[in-house]
Structures are given as structure tokens and as C-alpha cells.
Amino acid sequence: MLKNYNKDFKFNIEKFYKDYLIGAKIFKNRDALESSYIPEELPHRDRQIREIAEKTACALFGDTPPSFLCYGMTGTGKTATIRYVSQKLAQQDMENKPWWIYINCNVVSTPYRILAHIYNTIARKEKIPPTGLPKDIIFKRLLGLLDQKVGNSICFLVLDEIDILIENKKAGNEILYDLTRLNVNLDVCKTSLIGISNKLKFKENLDPRVISSLGKESPIIFHPYNANNLKDILRDRANIAFYDGILKEGVIELCAALAAKEDGDARKALQLLRKAGELAERAQNKTISTDFVERAQLDLEKDYIKEYILGMPLQAQIILTAIYLILKFSRERNIVISGDIYGVYAEITQIIPGINQLTKRSISDYVNELALAGIITADTKSMGFYGRTKIINLDIDMKIAEGILRKIDKIKDILNYQPVMTQTDRVKLRNDVFKKLI
Ligand SMILES: Nc1ncnc2c1ncn2[C@@H]1O[C@H](COP(=O)(O)OP(=O)(O)O)[C@@H](O)[C@H]1O
Ligand SMILES: [Mg+2]
Numbered sequence: 001m002l003k004n005y006n007k008d009f010k011f012n013i014e015k016f017y018k019d020y021l022i023g024a025k026i027f028k029n030r031d032a033l034e035s036s037y038i039p040e041e042l043p044h045r046d047r048q049i050r051e052i053a054e055k056t057a058c059a060l061f062g063d064t065p066p067s068f069l070c071y072g073m074t075g076t077g078k079t080a081t082i083r084y085v086s087q088k089l090a091q092q093d094m095e096n097k098p099w100w101i102y103i104n105c106n107v108v109s110t111p112y113r114i115l116a117h118i119y120n121t122i123a124r125k126e127k128i129p130p131t132g133l134p135k136d137i138i139f140k141r142l143l144g145l146l147d148q149k150v151g152n153s154i155c156f157l158v159l160d161e162i163d164i165l166i167e168n169k170k171a172g173n174e175i176l177y178d179l180t181r182l183n184v185n186l187d188v189c190k191t192s193l194i195g196i197s198n199k200l201k202f203k204e205n206l207d208p209r210v211i212s213s214l215g216k217e218s219p220i221i222f223h224p225y226n227a228n229n230l231k232d233i234l235r236d237r238a239n240i241a242f243y244d245g246i247l248k249e250g251v252i253e254l255c256a257a258l259a260a261k262e263d264g265d266a267r268k269a270l271q272l273l274r275k276a277g278e279l280a281e282r283a284q285n286k287t288i289s290t291d292f293v294e295r296a297q298l299d300l301e302k303d304y305i306k307e308y309i310l311g312m313p314l315q316a317q318i319i320l321t322a323i324y325l326i327l328k329f330s331r332e333r334n335i336v337i338s339g340d341i342y343g344v345y346a347e348i349t350q351i352i353p354g355i356n357q358l359t360k361r362s363i364s365d366y367v368n369e370l371a372l373a374g375i376i377t378a379d380t381k382s383m384g385f386y387g388r389t390k391i392i393n394l395d396i397d398m399k400i401a402e403g404i405l406r407k408i409d410k411i412k413d414i415l416n417y418q419p420v421m422t423q424t425d426r427v428k429l430r431n432d433v434f435k436k437l438i
Contacts, residue, residue: 072222075265224264
């Protein structure tokens with residue numbers, strides 16, 4: 001039983017739901033702002049739609065379309081455009097509708113799992129187990145299944161985020177080569193590969209054998225959207241997603257401008273709009289103003305930083321922890337130099353079980369990565385007598401950093417550890433000298 005239970009502070013859930021129901025309604029169709037939603041129209045993607053339609057149209061006669069690649073940065077509409085064209089093609093009147101097997105290589109990332117995924121998607125029932133069969137056995141079974149089930153139809157194999165597959169150069173090229181050679185071994189069915197890459201340079205890592213089939217056709221390029229393109233995209237989606245009159249002036253423009261600054265990413269623009277809507281809804285506001293977009297931007301940044309830090313290797317997380325602890329416990333809070341990080345890093349690797357100590361060189365590489373990700377700033381300054389050194393500062397709020405680091409099992413218990421180094425006057429003295437020099 002809670003002893004200090006105070007009735008005045010009891011949250012009235014019944015009243016909350018009632019108020020919510022009669023309160024302002026913002027979303028008419030929330031799903032329209034999801035990244036998986038395929039809109040009726042894709043503004044500013046006419047050229048790409050036409051090129052993909054031209055390359056794949058021969059499937060209407062049962063002929064085999066050539067394999068090809070699509071390139072463009074994230075959020076430029078590659079996945080949406082392919083899905084859009086595949087839907088349109090399926091709606092055409094034809095005897096044998098094509099099959100579309102969609103593989104996201106970020107999720108299905110090993111050669112075995114790719115073959116199993118293709119097989120299982122077609123077979124629906126009798127499945128290939130997640131591990132255990134030799135590759136040539138799955139391959140044989142897949143060939144049999146394609147001929148039997150897909151038969152006279154064309155089977156499009158879409159390898160989305162193919163750049164991730166090829167990060168493992170050997171295995172990636174091997175499976176791509178196998179897939180490009182499916183047709184040679186098939187009796188009736190014909191397959192066509194479509195590779196989608198977020199990285200323009202990914203082709204450099206492909207084997208010549210793979211390029212000769214996947215790269216024969218000219219690739220389809222998706223350029224980043226500019227602010228005006230993004231406005232058109234957002235307006236269409238907002239009309240589906242929100243009730244009339246909900247959006248205040250400037251909201252679409254601000255979302256478009258902010259996303260245009262970040263490589264013209266339509267996903268980012270839609271996320272901002274959706275988050276702004278959710279914040280307005282939570283505040284029980286009747287409209288969405290630009291204030292909510294600004295708050296949405298801050299929220300998304302926080303989410304991004306959190307995801308980024310939690311996804312880093314443990315060693316990088318420990319280096320960030322070292323910076324955090326120095327700032328937390330130094331008497332002069334705002335100056336950290338590389339030497340301090342090496343020292344505190346060495347201390348805390350002693351108290352976390354099972355951690356190897358990195359070389360200064362590797363630590364320095366991680367520090368540079370943290371700076372690139374915008375989590376810290378690291379400026380190299382000349383310190384006169386002390387030589388050149390990096391001055392490091394945390395670029396995110398200390399509270400936010402602590403909240404994120406607390407989520408990491410091996411780190412959560414050392415966030416109150418006061419490094420020996422910060423307990424000596426050495427640091428304070430040097431800080432005083434440095435302060436004068438900066
Ligand atoms: N031209 C467009 N019109 C409407 N929505 C778009 C357009 N381009 C992208 N989107 C939307 O932006 C989001 C990201 O697009 P997506 O196709 O996933 O990008 P990519 O695959 O290039 O990373 C999706 O919600 C998609 O519907
Ligand atoms: Mg995509």
C-alpha cells in the first residue's frame with residue numbers, strides 16, 4: 001500500500017479519455033504520414049517512374065525485363081517509387097501477373113537468409129528453416145519452386161539497401177552472382193533483379209561478373225528533393241493525414257526547409273510533420289503551429305542521438321562515458337583535452353569487466369567519429385608550450401547524455417564513478433593555463 005497517497009494528485013484516467021474524445025481532433029488518417037504508406041501520386045518522381053515503367057513493361061508480354069540499379073540518398077523516394085510501379089504493373093490486364101519479392105538487406109542480411117526469404121515468401125507454407133541447410137540444397141529447392149509456383153510469370157527480386165549486403169564484399173558478391181544466374185538454371189520461370197542503393201559509390205565494390213548483369217542497364221538516379229519539391233510532397237500527404245484547417249500558415253514550409261537542409265530527405269520532412277501533429281494532439285491544441293514543428297525538430301534530434309549512441313560499439317560508448325565523467329567531476333567543467341580522455345578511459349576500462357584497452361590512436365579515431373556525429377565538438381588548438389591538442393566539448397545536454405548512457409548495461413553502474421584524475425589539482429592547474437590560452 002502506498003502510505004503517502006494523495007488524492008489530489010490522482011490521475012483521472014476516465015476523465016482523461018473523455019476529454020480526449022471530445023477534444024480537438026487533429027489526425028484524419030495518421031497512417032498517411034508513415035514511411036510505408038504509398039500515396040496515389042509521387043510528385044517530382046515522374047522521370048524515375050517512367051524509366052522504371054519502361055524497363056519493366058516487357059513483363060506485360062511475359063518477356064524478361066533487364067536487371068537494373070536505383071541510386072539515391074535516403075528519403076529520395078526509391079523504395080516508394082519501386083513499390084508504386086509494382087502496384088501499377090500488377091493492376092494491368094495480363095495473363096500471368098508478375099511476382100514481386102521484396103528483400104530489405106538491412107533486415108535480411110545474409111546469403112542464406114536471402115535465399116530462405118525468397119523461398120518462404122513464394123512457398124508460404126512449407127518453409128526453409130532459419131539456419132542449417134547447405135546453400136546448394138536451398139538453391140535447388142528454390143529453382144524447383146520458382147518453376148513450379150511462379151511458372152510462366154516473371155519474378156522480380158527487389159534487393160533494397162543492397163549497399164549493406166555488399167559491405168561484406170565476398171559473401172555479398174557471391175549471393176548477387178548466384179541471383180543473377182538464376183535464369184540460366186530455370187526452365188519456365190524468369191527472374192529480374194532490381195538493386196536499390198543509398199550509396200552512390202557502392203558499384204565500386206561489385207565484382208565485374210555481377211556488374212556485367214546488374215549494371216548493364218543505365219541506373220536510375222534519385223536526386224535529393226529541394227524545399228519546393230518537399231512542400232508539394234508534404235501538402236499532398238497533409239491533405240490525407242489532417243482534418244481541414246488544422247495546419248497553420250508556415251508549417252509545411254518550415255518542415256520542408258528543415259528537411260531540405262538535411263539532404264532533401266522526404267522521410268525526415270514527413271516525420272517532422274507527424275511529430276508536430278502528435279505534439280499538438282497531446283497538448284490538446286486545435287491547430288498545428290510552427291512552434292510545434294520546432295519542438296518536433298528538437299524531439300527528433302534527441303531520438304536520433306539516442307539511437308546513434310545506443311548503436312555505437314561499446315568502446316565508443318566508454319569513450320563518451322569518459323568525457324561525460326570528466327565534465328561531471330572536474331572542478332573546471334568546460335575543458336577536456338585528449339590526454340584527459342586517455343587517462344579516464346584507462347581508469348574505467350579497469351573497472352568494467354572484460355574490456356580490452358584500445359590504443360591512443362583508436363581512441364582518437366572514435367573521438368573523431370563522435371565529433372562527426374555531432375555528439376561532441378573536437379577542435380585542435382595550439383597550446384604554445386603544451387603543443388597542439390584537441391579541445392573537446394559535449395555537444396548534447398549532460399542530462400540527456402546521462403539518460404542515454406544509463407541504458408547501457410555495462411556502463412550504467414559507473415556513471416557516479418569519480419575518476420582519480422579529476423580528484424587531483426593537476427587538472428585544475430592545467431585548466432587554468434589552458435583557459436588563458438584559448
Ligand atoms: N515523391 C514523393 N511523393 C510522396 N511521398 C514521397 C515521395 N518521395 C518519398 N516519399 C515519401 O518519403 C518517405 C521516404 O521515401 P522512401 O521511398 O522510403 O525513400 P528511400 O527509399 O529513397 O530512402 C516515404 O514515406 C515516402 O512515401
Ligand atoms: Mg528505401
